[in-house]
Amino acid sequence: MFRMPSLPRRWRDRLHRWREAAEFNLGRPYRFVAGGFSSVGHFFSKAWGTRNLRYMLQGVPAVLAVVGFFLRESLRPFLRRKSPGLP
Numbered sequence: 001m002f003r004m005p006s007l008p009r010r011w012r013d014r015l016h017r018w019r020e021a022a023e024f025n026l027g028r029p030y031r032f033v034a035g036g037f038s039s040v041g042h043f044f045s046k047a048w049g050t051r052n053l054r055y056m057l058q059g060v061p062a063v064l065a066v067v068g069f070f071l072r073e074s075l076r077p078f079l080r081r082k083s084p085g086l087p
Contacts, residue, residue, distance in 0.1 A: 007015065047053040 044053065047056070
C-alpha cells in the first residue's frame with residue numbers, strides 16, 4: 001500500500017487552508033438553499049398560530065394566477081412563433 005509522505009508543517013497548513021476554503025465555497029449553495037428553507041419554515045411556524053397565515057395562504061392561489069397570467073402574456077409572442085396552435 002502506498003503511503004503519502006509526510007509533508008512539512010508549512011505545506012500541511014497550506015493544504016489545510018486550501019481544503020477549508022474549497023469546502024466553504026462548494027458548500028455555499030447548499031447553505032444558501034438550506035437557510036432559505038429554514039427561514040421560510042421559521043416564518044410559517046411563527047405565523048401558524050395567527051390569523052394572518054390563513055389569509056396569506058388564501059391569497060397564494062391568486063398571486064400564482066396573476067404571475068402565471070403575466071408570464072404567459074409576456075411569452076406569448078415567442079411561443080406563437082414556434083407553435084401556431086396556441087390561442
